[in-house]
Amino acid sequence: MASNFFWYDLMTTDVASASKFYSSVVGWITADSGMPGMNYTIFSTGGVGVAGLMPLPTEAGAPKMPVWSVYVHVIGVDDYASKVVDAGGAILLAPSDIPGVGRFAVVADPTGAAFEIMEPNGERPDLPALAPKQTGTIGWHELQAGDGRAAFDFYARVFGWSQTGTFDMGPMGEYILFATDKKQVGGMMTKQPQVPHPFWLSYFYVDGIDAAAERIAKSGGKVVNGPTKVPGDEWVLHATDPQGGFFALVSETK
Secondary structure, X not given: OOOOEEEEEEEEOOHHHXXXXXXXXXXXXEEEOOOOOOOOEEEEEOOEEEEEEEEOOOOOOOOOOOEEEEEEEOOOHHHHHHHHHHOOOEEXXXXXXXXXXXXXXXXXXXXXXXXXXXXXXXXXXXXXXXXXXXXXXXXXXXXXXXXXXXXXXXXHHHHOOEEEEEEEOHHHOEEEEEEEOOEEEEEEEEOOOOOOOOEEEEEEEOOOHHHHHHHHHHOOOEEEEEEEEEOOOEEEEEEEOOOOOEEEEEEOOO
16 A cells, blocks of 8 residues: 655744634644644644644754645654665654654655655544545645656655656656555656755645635735646645745635
């Protein structure tokens, strides 16, 4: 069985401001996680937690700017960390335990894009309760890679992800569509020269892209690209939150 995306979180410089911003823009309900000794906020939709929010770490090697992360569910974090290295990737934070939550590691693909692998404690039976394309769910996963084809080969080898097609973007190159467990969930491409480093980008579903763009501006964020219509008759935009965190939205309606 292929490993799937199952969690997302934002590390930021101002948790209170970011919490208010994303609640307004995406429509998430926020609540403290209740984890002892941790400042961690849960973003939920339809009564189901889908993402998290925490302060930007201050230790050496931590990101300097707010950043959204993606988590891939695995069984056996230590074994998968070894697979990442064997496939040409790197371990950025060695496997460790979060009491009451699970075991995780921070790793990077061979082109430099960081992500988390995690084996949570127990199952997540709440996930099927969320309808596809429901407001506040994650609708797309996009990798801006140092080399799109090399990156896809890495994820296919480590996690068993499969290619479902390609899209010719002209001067911007090839966009590789991929699936986990036979369900198309994202795309990979070689980043443009002006993009400073490889990264994973998650698209959050909203109801109406124009209205969401207005909420971004009113809440102190900035739309940097879009709204743009994409294949599949959906609309997307890219934006930054007030702290500088980069994110994306997707909607079935303009």
